[in-house]
Amino acid sequence: MVAQTQVHPPSPERFFETIHGYQQTACLKAAIDLDLFTAVGEGNHTAAALGRRCGASERGVRILCDYLVVVGFLTKEGSQYGLAPDAAMFLDRRSPACIAAATDFLLSPLLTDSFKDLAAAVRKGGTTSGETGTLAPEHPVWVEFARAMAGFMTLPAELIAGLLRADAGEKWKVLDIAAGHGLFGITLAKYNPNAEIVAVDWPNVLAVARENAQAAGVISRYRTIPGSAFDVEFGGGYNLVLITNFLHHFDPLTCEKFLRKVHAALAPGGRAVTLEFIPNEDRVSPPIAAKFSLMMLGSTPSGDAYTFSELERMSRQAGFASSELHALPPTPQQVVISRK
Amino acid sequence: MVAQTQVHPPSPERFFETIHGYQQTACLKAAIDLDLFTAVGEGNHTAAALGRRCGASERGVRILCDYLVVVGFLTKEGSQYGLAPDAAMFLDRRSPACIAAATDFLLSPLLTDSFKDLAAAVRKGGTTSGETGTLAPEHPVWVEFARAMAGFMTLPAELIAGLLRADAGEKWKVLDIAAGHGLFGITLAKYNPNAEIVAVDWPNVLAVARENAQAAGVISRYRTIPGSAFDVEFGGGYNLVLITNFLHHFDPLTCEKFLRKVHAALAPGGRAVTLEFIPNEDRVSPPIAAKFSLMMLGSTPSGDAYTFSELERMSRQAGFASSELHALPPTPQQVVISRK
Numbered sequence: 001m002v003a004q005t006q007v008h009p010p011s012p013e014r015f016f017e018t019i020h021g022y023q024q025t026a027c028l029k030a031a032i033d034l035d036l037f038t039a040v041g042e043g044n045h046t047a048a049a050l051g052r053r054c055g056a057s058e059r060g061v062r063i064l065c066d067y068l069v070v071v072g073f074l075t076k077e078g079s080q081y082g083l084a085p086d087a088a089m090f091l092d093r094r095s096p097a098c099i100a101a102a103t104d105f106l107l108s109p110l111l112t113d114s115f116k117d118l119a120a121a122v123r124k125g126g127t128t129s130g131e132t133g134t135l136a137p138e139h140p141v142w143v144e145f146a147r148a149m150a151g152f153m154t155l156p157a158e159l160i161a162g163l164l165r166a167d168a169g170e171k172w173k174v175l176d177i178a179a180g181h182g183l184f185g186i187t188l189a190k191y192n193p194n195a196e197i198v199a200v201d202w203p204n205v206l207a208v209a210r211e212n213a214q215a216a217g218v219i220s221r222y223r224t225i226p227g228s229a230f231d232v233e234f235g236g237g238y239n240l241v242l243i244t245n246f247l248h249h250f251d252p253l254t255c256e257k258f259l260r261k262v263h264a265a266l267a268p269g270g271r272a273v274t275l276e277f278i279p280n281e282d283r284v285s286p287p288i289a290a291k292f293s294l295m296m297l298g299s300t301p302s303g304d305a306y307t308f309s310e311l312e313r314m315s316r317q318a319g320f321a322s323s324e325l326h327a328l329p330p331t332p333q334q335v336v337i338s339r340k
Numbered sequence: 341m342v343a344q345t346q347v348h349p350p351s352p353e354r355f356f357e358t359i360h361g362y363q364q365t366a367c368l369k370a371a372i373d374l375d376l377f378t379a380v381g382e383g384n385h386t387a388a389a390l391g392r393r394c395g396a397s398e399r400g401v402r403i404l405c406d407y408l409v410v411v412g413f414l415t416k417e418g419s420q421y422g423l424a425p426d427a428a429m430f431l432d433r434r435s436p437a438c439i440a441a442a443t444d445f446l447l448s449p450l451l452t453d454s455f456k457d458l459a460a461a462v463r464k465g466g467t468t469s470g471e472t473g474t475l476a477p478e479h480p481v482w483v484e485f486a487r488a489m490a491g492f493m494t495l496p497a498e499l500i501a502g503l504l505r506a507d508a509g510e511k512w513k514v515l516d517i518a519a520g521h522g523l524f525g526i527t528l529a530k531y532n533p534n535a536e537i538v539a540v541d542w543p544n545v546l547a548v549a550r551e552n553a554q555a556a557g558v559i560s561r562y563r564t565i566p567g568s569a570f571d572v573e574f575g576g577g578y579n580l581v582l583i584t585n586f587l588h589h590f591d592p593l594t595c596e597k598f599l600r601k602v603h604a605a606l607a608p609g610g611r612a613v614t615l616e617f618i619p620n621e622d623r624v625s626p627p628i629a630a631k632f633s634l635m636m637l638g639s640t641p642s643g644d645a646y647t648f649s650e651l652e653r654m655s656r657q658a659g660f661a662s663s664e665l666h667a668l669p670p671t672p673q674q675v676v677i678s679r680k
Binding site: 008009010011013015016017018021022023024025026027028033034054055056057058060061064066067069070071072073076085088089091103106107112115116119121122123124152155282284285288290291293294296297298302304330331332 | 366455
């Protein structure tokens with residue numbers, strides 16, 4: 001925020017930078033398409049060497065790399081490029097934390113098309129992609145999501161397992177709402193041999209979750225309920241209900257009604273664990289959580305990035321006794337733990 | 341640059357922010373389409389009031405405005421939005437320096453299409469939009485450019501007139517290369533009643549320049565040469581040749597050859613005035629000039645953002661005795677003045 005509070009004369013630079021934001025997207029996507037970050041990590045440091053490795057022109061690579069230095073993914077010493085720490089960890093495909101594959105989902109036309117005429121979504125107050133945007137039943141985007149975003153969610157899933165002290169080994173019955181890739185539940189089961197997971201999602205998506213549970217060696221404690229989380233019977237007696245990246249798709253009343261259903265499924269003392277982009281009460285900080293609201297305007301009829309006080313109110317009105325906010329650094333998301 | 345040199349653990353935030361860069365473009369375009377900045381400037385400060393004024397939903401406006409606060413175009417106090425200084429000067433249509441109209445050109449498909457598959461341009465080393473990209477003879481984009489970018493170029497045109505001391509009233513014969521809107525030459529003529537301007541551009545573009553010269557009251561000292569600047573006869577005895585936002589479209593040898601033609605057209609002691617995005621010798625700073633190179637990769641066969649040492653070398657090999665670099669704050673561009 002320092003730069004914004006400094007006194008400087010008005011300048012067209014901010015307009016220029018912002019109107020060309022799409023080139024940042026294009027540049028990062030091109031680098032990932034060319035697997036440039038892996039190539040640098042492997043020891044190719046010049047535009048010439050990278051061009052050979054990536055099957056691209058030296059001139060094109062040089063210009064692309066310089067741009068990536070400006071936006072902070074590469075370093076440059078003389079004409080030698082290197083990986084900045086964020087790229088080494090998250091964009092080199094040899095890194096276990098690599099999230100490059102998430103690009104396919106994040107830039108899928110279903111999400112990006114709404115932004116071609118965002119003014120129309122602002123006029124309407126919600127997505128212009130059909131009635132329901134990404135929320136149509138069994139929309140194939142969620143299978144793509146489940147496959148593409150697993151890497152992206154590894155870190156928050158691990159952090160949540162730590163936050164909940166999964167490794168203490170308490171007997172847990174866990175309901176994983178809109179499980180997708182299933183990683184949140186699966187990670188709890190991995191750390192806690194006494195955890196049983198029940199995953200809810202569309203049938204086509206649950207197939208991906210089940211694959212991941214199998215690969216993680218927890219399939220014997222993994223059960224699935226196919227269907228809409230709003231319609232299916234959850235059963236009861238859960239110690240934990242995971243509500244990860246779910247509430248932001250819906251309006252507050254729908255969220256509250258849904259949380260009432262979650263509350264009913266919990267055992268006494270049970271906890272709802274809500275992972276979200278949660279802006280501060282001013283709604284304009286921190287940047288990523290605050291900006292996420294626009295993503296929901298573009299891609300859903302009435303979703304939003306809710307503040308903690310909004311989530312706390314929804315939980316309270318759904319019957320929860322208390323709610324606590326937890327940051328999950330270094331991720332841009334936060335967790336609300338609400339106790340029955 | 342402070343943020344980048346701070347020590348912090350790797351984070352996926354930079355990936356997330358950059359891959360969603362297209363939403364910055366969409367958000368700013370939506371605000372301009374809705375004329376939101378003018379509406380705020382007129383005294384509408386709440387999402388409700390702005391929604392009424394812009395014909396948009398309160399919810400959509402609130403989310404759009406919050407995003408615009410995050411990226412620095414609006415301020416927010418409680419639920420009251422205001423114009424940040426950059427927006428008040430450059431995006432409120434009531435401001436004489438408003439550059440909102442430039443959006444149409446900057447986001448015209450001809451420029452943006454190349455970025456849909458930037459990896460292809462990196463592989464090839466140049467634009468994938470046909471043989472010549474934006475450089476096709478009489479391409480209609482340049483008429484659009486001439487109309488849309490005039491506001492954007494008012495400030496640099498004024499600054500160049502100041503730098504050259506146009507108001508000193510020397511007898512000048514000025515050649516304006518690829519004049520476009522014509523503002524650079526016209527502004528010199530406005531400040532210097534003893535300046536005669538000769539503008540070169542495609543015939544369809546010169547019509548716009550002539551309109552502007554008429555409006556500025558300098559048409560009696562305004563002459564035009566229709567055609568490609570590479571092919572037409574310039575004549576000779578010029579005191580100044582303006583080469584504004586032109587060289588970046590071409591490879592260095594083409595630039596050098598062109599500068600030789602300019603050199604020949606100048607009177608002894610005459611000056612070539614080159615306006616460009618000029619990155620530092622490291623090619624990765626300052627941000628806007630450095631990033632401009634990618635724009636040329638995407639939209640031209642072999643254009644680039646040249647450093648001062650590259651421009652100086654081209655000028656020297658074209659016969660110029662000396663070249664000097666001048667910043668043009670607060671614009672992101674710089675001027676090279678080369679003397680015959």
